[in-house]
Amino acid sequence: MxxxxxxxxxxxxxxxxxxxxxxxxxxxxxxxxxxxxxYDKYDRIIELLEELKNYAKFHFSYEEDYMLSIKYKGYFSQKVAHDNFVEKINSYDLNDIDENQDQYILEILDFVVDWISKHILVSDKQIPAQ
Ligand SMILES: [Fe+2]
Structure with missing residues (x-):
């Protein structure tokens, strides 16, 4: 948890x-x-990945619009990190997911936790509120 x-x-x-x-x-x-x-979690993994991808895209564009609106100088490095995140989710091979289900769930979890601890708690924390 x-x-x-x-x-x-x-x-x-x-x-x-x-x-x-x-x-x-x-x-x-x-x-x-x-x-x-x-026994078979494939459909739920795909659903989870879709949810993660759609929500991440929505959230990133909100954050990016905000950063642009305040002319934040860290915008470009944030944009690169955001694009890499979406690209990584898009790069998963569906057949491979099906064959190694728990391993992929663990990887997704690891990836999101890493993102939370490194991106949200470090980079996003530097975005000034206005
Ligand atoms: Fe964020």
Missing amino acids: IKWKDEYKIGIAEIDEQHKKIFDIANEAYELLKDEFS
Whole structure:
């Protein structure tokens, strides 16, 4: 279980709410991994990946619009990190996912947790509220 804490707030209410939703998605991956009773998790993995990708795209464009609106100088490195994130999700091979289901859930989880700890808690924290 990955718990949201107030200290993760960057001080921009809308973005903080969106970050909470990313924690929710990480927890969905965690729940799916823990589920020992389903033999075939493929459909749920694909659903989770779609949810993650769609939400990430929505959130990134919101954040990018905000950064542009305040002429934030860190915009370009953020944009590159965001694009890499979406590209990484798009690069997953569906057949490979089917054959190594739990390994992929773990990888997705790892990837999101890494993103939370490195991107949200470090880079996003530097975006000034206005
Ligand atoms: Fe963010």
